[in-house]
Amino acid sequence: MSDAADPATGTDEHGFATRAIHAGQDPDPRTGAVNVPIFASSTFAQDGVGQMREGYEYARTANPTRTALEACLASLEGGRHGRAFASGMAATDTALRSMLRPGDHLVIPDDAYGGTFRLIDKVFSQWGVDHTPVSVNDVDAVRAAIEPRTKVVWVETPTNPLLNIADIEALAQVAHDAGTRLVVDNTFASPYLQQPLALGADVVLHSTTKYLGGHSDVVGGALVTDDPALDEAFAFLQNGAGAVPGPFDAYLTMRGAKTLALRMEQHSTNAEAIVDALQGHPAISHVLYPGLTEHPGHQVAARQMRRFGGMISVRLAGGRDAALAFCDRTEIFTLAESLGGIESLIEHPAAMTHASTAGSALEVPDDLVRLSVGIETTADLVADVEQALS
Numbered sequence: 001m002s003d004a005a006d007p008a009t010g011t012d013e014h015g016f017a018t019r020a021i022h023a024g025q026d027p028d029p030r031t032g033a034v035n036v037p038i039f040a041s042s043t044f045a046q047d048g049v050g051q052m053r054e055g056y057e058y059a060r061t062a063n064p065t066r067t068a069l070e071a072c073l074a075s076l077e078g079g080r081h082g083r084a085f086a087s088g089m090a091a092t093d094t095a096l097r098s099m100l101r102p103g104d105h106l107v108i109p110d111d112a113y114g115g116t117f118r119l120i121d122k123v124f125s126q127w128g129v130d131h132t133p134v135s136v137n138d139v140d141a142v143r144a145a146i147e148p149r150t151k152v153v154w155v156e157t158p159t160n161p162l163l164n165i166a167d168i169e170a171l172a173q174v175a176h177d178a179g180t181r182l183v184v185d186n187t188f189a190s191p192y193l194q195q196p197l198a199l200g201a202d203v204v205l206h207s208t209t210k211y212l213g214g215h216s217d218v219v220g221g222a223l224v225t226d227d228p229a230l231d232e233a234f235a236f237l238q239n240g241a242g243a244v245p246g247p248f249d250a251y252l253t254m255r256g257a258k259t260l261a262l263r264m265e266q267h268s269t270n271a272e273a274i275v276d277a278l279q280g281h282p283a284i285s286h287v288l289y290p291g292l293t294e295h296p297g298h299q300v301a302a303r304q305m306r307r308f309g310g311m312i313s314v315r316l317a318g319g320r321d322a323a324l325a326f327c328d329r330t331e332i333f334t335l336a337e338s339l340g341g342i343e344s345l346i347e348h349p350a351a352m353t354h355a356s357t358a359g360s361a362l363e364v365p366d367d368l369v370r371l372s373v374g375i376e377t378t379a380d381l382v383a384d385v386e387q388a389l390s
C-alpha cells in the first residue's frame with residue numbers, strides 16, 4: 001500500500017484537531033497542494049507488468065484520496081486500520097458479512113438505527129443469521145442474550161433515537177469473556193466525543209454521512225479496527241463487493257472532518273441550551289439527553305464521552321398530534337431525516353427514520369421527536385423551539 005497511507009504529520013502524539021487536519025493528508029509531493037487532490041482516476045499506469053508506482057492499480061481496490069481519508073479516520077478513532085465505504089449501511093453490511101456466517105447469532109440494541117435493524121432482520125435472517133434485540137444500556141441483559149453461537153455484540157451509544165447509553169468498557173468485557181466481539185456504531189458521538197477502541201471495542205463503525213462529513217452534502221461510511229485479520233476481511237469485501245466511496249465523496253468527508261472538533265463543541269453547547277429550555281416545558285413530557293444528571297446513562301456517558309453531543313429526543317405531552325405539530329412549526333429546524341450536519345433538523349422517528357421498526361420489538365413511541373441540533377446561533381435555535389411549542 002501507498003506511503004500516502006502513512007499519517008506522517010498526524011501521528012498519535014498530536015491532538016485530535018491536529019490529526020483531523022493533517023493525518024493522512026501531507027501536502028501533495030509533486031505540486032505541494034496542501035489539500036489531498038481528488039484523484040478522479042479509475043486506473044493507474046504500471047511501469048512494467050505488475051509494477052505499480054505507489055501500490056495503486058484499480059480504484060475499487062484503492063484510490064489515493066480514499067487512502068488519505070482512511071488514514072485520517074483511523075487516526076481519529078485511535079485505531080490502526082480504517083476503511084471507507086459508500087455509505088454507513090455499506091460499512092454495516094461489510095462488518096456483518098465479515099464477522100458472521102450462517103448459523104451465527106448477534107445481539108443488537110432494541111432501539112437500533114432503523115436501517116441497521118432492517119438489514120439484520122430482513123436480509124441477514126434469510127441467510128441464517130439470527131439476532132436478539134436487548135436494551136444495551138443493561139449490561140446483564142446483554143450478557144444473558146449471548147448464546148454459544150453469538151459472534152457479535154452490536155451496540156450504538158448514544159442510541160438512535162432514544163439516546164440510551166451503552167457502557168462500552170463493561171460490554172467489551174462481557175463480549176470478550178464470552179468469546180465474541182464488540183462492534184460500536186459511533187455515529188452519534190463522533191470520534192471527537194468518544195473513542196470506543198480505547199475502551200475495548202473491536203470495531204468502530206461510522207455513518208460518515210453524519211457528524212464526520214458534517215455538512216449534509218455526502219453519504220459515506222467507515223470501519224476502524226486494530227485487528228489486522230478483521231481489517232483484511234473488511235478490505236477483502238470492500239474490494240470484492242465494491243461498496244466504495246468515489247474520490248470526490250472521500251474528499252468531501254475529509255474536508256468535513258477537519259472541523260469536527262470545533263463543530264462538536266458547538267453542537268454540544270447549542271444542545272445544552274435547548275435542553276435547558278425544554279426541561280419543565282409544559283408541552284414536553286420527557287427530555288432524553290445523556291447530559292441530564294437524571295438520564296439513566298448519565299454516569300456512564302460522563303465517563304466515556306467528552307461532552308454529550310448534539311442529539312436530543314423529546315416526548316410531547318400532547319401525544320402524536322402534538323409531535324407532528326412541533327415538527328411542522330419550527331422555522332430554523334428543517335423537517336428532514338438524517339443528522340449531524342451544521343444545520344438543525346427535526347423529525348418524527350416513528351413516521352420517518354424508524355418507520356421500518358413499526359410492529360417490531362424496536363418500535364419507537366409516536367409522541368417522540370428527534371432534534372439534530374446544528375451550529376447556528378444558540379439564541380435563534382432556542383427561540384425557534386420555543387415558538388414552535390407555544
Ligand SMILES: *Cc1c(COP(=O)(O)O)cnc(C)c1O
Nearest residue numbers: 087088089113160187207209220
Ligand atoms: C445514518 C446511520 C446509519 C446508516 O448510515 P448511512 O450513511 O445512512 O448509510 C447507521 N447508524 C446510525 C446510528 C445512523 O445514524
